[in-house]
Amino acid sequence: MPRTRVSTTVDATLLARARALPGYSRDAKLIDAALDALLAAKLETEIDATYTAAYTAHPLDQPDGWGDLTSWLDAAHEQ
Numbered sequence: 138m139p140r141t142r143v144s145t146t147v148d149a150t151l152l153a154r155a156r157a158l159p160g161y162s163r164d165a166k167l168i169d170a171a172l173d174a175l176l177a178a179k180l181e182t183e184i185d186a187t188y189t190a191a192y193t194a195h196p197l198d199q200p201d202g203w204g205d206l207t208s209w210l211d212a213a214h215e216q
Contacts (some may be wrong), residue, residue, distance in 0.1 A: 143168060
């Protein structure tokens, strides 16, 4: 993959702590890991929002063609 040079300032203590982690002595690996974590957190937030919207639009106790999920979960827990 193509690489891009990044030049910035960061908190010195935070950088020193991150560099002390095994496998992260190179700044490029640190930045790659941080960017991966940021994007993963963003994706997780988007997925959570999608589920929240779906369950808001169709609550668990709202019946559908198969019944309602709340009753099904209650019955499953009784077994």
